[in-house]
Amino acid sequence: AQKVTQAQTEISVVEKEDVTLDCVYETRDTTYYLFWYKQPPSGELVFLIRRNSFDEQNEISGRYSWNFQKSTSSFNFTITASQVVDSAVYFCALDMEYGNKLVFGAGTILRVKS
Amino acid sequence: DTEVTQTPKHLVMGMTNKKSLKCEQHMGHRAMYWYKQKAKKPPELMFVYSYEKLSINESVPSRFSPECPNSSLLNLHLHALQPEDSALYLCASSQAPQEEKLFFGSGTQLSVL
Numbered sequence: 001a002q003k004v005t006q007a008q009t010e011i012s013v014v015e016k017e018d019v020t021l022d023c024v025y026e027t028r029d030t031t032y033y034l035f036w037y038k039q040p041p042s043g044e045l046v047f048l049i050r051r052n053s054f055d056e057q058n059e060i061s062g063r064y065s066w067n068f069q070k071s072t073s074s075f076n077f078t079i080t081a082s083q084v085v086d087s088a089v090y091f092c093a094l095d096m097e098y099g100n101k102l103v104f105g106a107g108t109i110l111r112v113k114s
Numbered sequence: 115d116t117e118v119t120q121t122p123k124h125l126v127m128g129m130t131n132k133k134s135l136k137c138e139q140h141m142g143h144r145a146m147y148w149y150k151q152k153a154k155k156p157p158e159l160m161f162v163y164s165y166e167k168l169s170i171n172e173s174v175p176s177r178f179s180p181e182c183p184n185s186s187l188l189n190l191h192l193h194a195l196q197p198e199d200s201a202l203y204l205c206a207s208s209q210a211p212q213e214e215k216l217f218f219g220s221g222t223q224l225s226v227l
Contacts, residue, residue: 037218043202044118045157045218091156100145100170100211104156 002027004094004105012111013082021077021108023092029053031097034068034075039089039107051075082112118219120205126225129195135222137188137205146188147206147216148180157204163188164211195226 003026013019036048059066063080092105118139127133145164149157162170163182179191202223206216
């Protein structure tokens with residue numbers, strides 16, 4: 001069975017602080033995909049990143065960076081110099097190869113205060 | 115156009131009503147999805163259509179009936195719903211059935227009285 005755990009229910013930071021959202025996953029598959037999605041108050045989920053299980057390189061995209069470590073089954077997401085517009089619910093998700101069945105974590109509510 | 119459009123944005127219905135949720139995309143995507151999201155919970159997959167055919171039904175009650183009239187449209191027909199069915203219903207699409215990057219709509223907030 002596949003499972004995604006986001007232990008942080010809610011995080012509050014002050015603008016310009018760095019913040020890391022944790023994601024731990026469980027799967028028996030050797031090939032799988034990990035995702036992060038952002039859900040702002042408007043409701044739609046916005047795709048942020050997809051990483052396959054064979055690519056452990058960390059990735060940076062502007063203020064966003066992701067740290068994938070298979071040894072600890074973690075795929076953590078860091079926002080550098082957070083902004084109020086980063087306030088949203090962030091979901092980590094897992095899918096097996098050819099699965100089409102995203103399994104989402106419970107989500108982390110991020111509140112960035114000015 | 116990289117949007118998935120859902121209508122209506124809000125819907126209130128009684129338990130005896132029949133209503134439909136609509137979803138449209140013009141990105142040429144060949145896979146479309148319905149997700150249900152209860153308040154403060156993650157989305158849960160309901161249905162997947164691949165090339166206009168139902169490929170996944172996550173044991174959803176028959177009071178929810180999906181339909182894919184063509185590659186751009188996805189409907190969810192609702193009948194005899196229960197108050198516990200109140201939720202945000204999200205539509206998504208992807209370029210191909212095994213393409214996991216999903217594009218989501220803003221959802222329909224459904225309240226069943």
